[in-house]
Amino acid sequence: xxxxxxxxxxxxxxxxxxxxxxxxxxxxxxxxxxxxxxxxxxxxxxxxxxxxxxxxxxxxxxxxxxxxxxxxxxxxxxxxxxxxxxxxxxxxxxxxxxxxxxxxxxxxxxxxxxxxxxxxxxxxxxxxxxxxxxxxxxxxxxxxxxxxxxxxxxxxxxxxxxxxxxxxxxxxxxxxxxxxxxxxxxxxxxxxxxxxxxxxxxxxxxxxxxxxxxxxxxxxxxxxxxxxxxxxxxxxxxxxxxxxxxxxxxxxxxxxxxxxxxxxxxxxxxxxxxxxxxxxxxxxxxxxxxxxxxxxxxxxxxxxxxxxxxxxxxxxxxxxxxxxxxxxxxxxxxxxx
Amino acid sequence: xxxxxxxxxxxxxxxxxxxxxxxxxxxxxxxxxxxxxxxxxxxxxxxxxxxxxxxxxxxxxxxxxxxx
Numbered sequence: 001x002x003x004x005x006x007x008x009x010x011x012x013x014x015x016x017x018x019x020x021x022x023x024x025x026x027x028x029x030x031x032x033x034x035x036x037x038x039x040x041x042x043x044x045x046x047x048x049x050x051x052x053x054x055x056x057x058x059x060x061x062x063x064x065x066x067x068x069x070x071x072x073x074x075x076x077x078x079x080x081x082x083x084x085x086x087x088x089x090x091x092x093x094x095x096x097x098x099x100x101x102x103x104x105x106x107x108x109x110x111x112x113x114x115x116x117x118x119x120x121x122x123x124x125x126x127x128x129x130x131x132x133x134x135x136x137x138x139x140x141x142x143x144x145x146x147x148x149x150x151x152x153x154x155x156x157x158x159x160x161x162x163x164x165x166x167x168x169x170x171x172x173x174x175x176x177x178x179x180x181x182x183x184x185x186x187x188x189x190x191x192x193x194x195x196x197x198x199x200x201x202x203x204x205x206x207x208x209x210x211x212x213x214x215x216x217x218x219x220x221x222x223x224x225x226x227x228x229x230x231x232x233x234x235x236x237x238x239x240x241x242x243x244x245x246x247x248x249x250x251x252x253x254x255x256x257x258x259x260x261x262x263x264x265x266x267x268x269x270x271x272x273x274x275x276x277x278x279x280x281x282x283x284x285x286x287x288x289x290x291x292x293x294x295x296x297x298x299x300x301x302x303x304x305x306x307x308x309x310x311x312x313x314x315x316x317x318x319x320x321x322x323x324x325x326x327x328x329x330x331x332x333x334x335x336x337x
Numbered sequence: 338x339x340x341x342x343x344x345x346x347x348x349x350x351x352x353x354x355x356x357x358x359x360x361x362x363x364x365x366x367x368x369x370x371x372x373x374x375x376x377x378x379x380x381x382x383x384x385x386x387x388x389x390x391x392x393x394x395x396x397x398x399x400x401x402x403x404x405x
Binding site for chain 2: 093095099102103106107246306308
């Protein structure tokens with residue numbers, strides 16, 4: 001299909017390029033998708049779903065996450081209610097190991113194959129590394145589930161230690177486009193984050209790297225971000241939508257509108273045809289129930305079930321019922337290696 | 338005559354009898370656990386897990402999600 005007598009239509013072009021050949025959309029193409037009108041949204045979502053089914057399959061990867069160390073972070077990520085530099089109502093807390101194991105058990109009961117331990121830190125100190133090591137051992141003794149960690153920026157020694165502990169995947173989000181990052185975080189750089197991701201990959205752990213949509217970035221920067229993620233070749237991309245949290249510099253930012261968010265999901269799928277693309281925080285406000293379902297049929301193939309770190313999510317059974325209705329099987333643990 | 342005890346909003350920490358708390362209610366019913374003690378408005382220590390939350394006030398003790 002072509003529009004007028006000029007260049008081929010972007011969706012027809014990407015049908016051949018991404019669906020048939022598996023070559024992800026480039027930056028200009030992603031931008032064109034992000035600028036499509038609402039009248040073409042359904043068509044775009046259909047293609048993104050076909051791409052996901054062709055290159056990833058029907059299975060959905062389910063994950064639960066837990067905050068091991070909450071609040072008091074020295075960094076100034078403007079979206080985050082856990083920064084100690086803002087007047088957020090979130091107070092510092094540490095989770096003990098019995099509660100961590102209980103949370104892993106709760107997560108495994110949902111059918112999840114991944115349990116991610118998260119700490120609000122610049123990078124882990126020795127106390128945190130010791131707690132993580134003890135926590136991972138206790139979980140492994142009690143629950144059959146892959147363990148992921150998200151502990152900020154790492155040294156090469158810490159990367160090796162986490163790998164030796166059996167961490168399956170390490171999450172460290174680039175959060176946004178390189179060109180926009182200095183507007184979002186001033187206490188460290190985009191490049192420092194990327195350095196950690198490179199060490200994680202070299203140590204043999206899976207790389208989980210995504211970001212947050214709706215922090216004031218332009219559509220051009222959103223397209224830039226999608227392609228920067230694709231260049232990194234992450235195993236997983238968690239896609240968050242900004243929750244404007246009180247006390248943070250982004251407290252008054254508007255929530256991303258549903259159609260724009262769905263276009264973003266589909267465009268990221270077309271930039272990253274083979275990656276695990278996960279619905280993460282913010283979908284409850286941005287999409288609601290109907291939009292979540294549309295996202296699952298528009299390129300998403302993984303979800304975080306239940307609550308997040310400091311925010312609440314949908315009830316687990318609602319998401320599991322939705323997957324059942326959509327006839328999307330939950331990926332089994334044996335399929336995750 | 339005894340003074341009526343105030344009740345505070347779990348989301349913004351203000352007196353529930355004054356102001357508009359419709360946004361607060363929406364957030365508490367969708368994405369946020371309570372952060373302020375309803376009895377004294379102190380910030381609570383909140384721990385969120387995949388299926389529940391607990392919120393502890395240093396003066397008035399612990400509350401938890403309805404499912405627990």
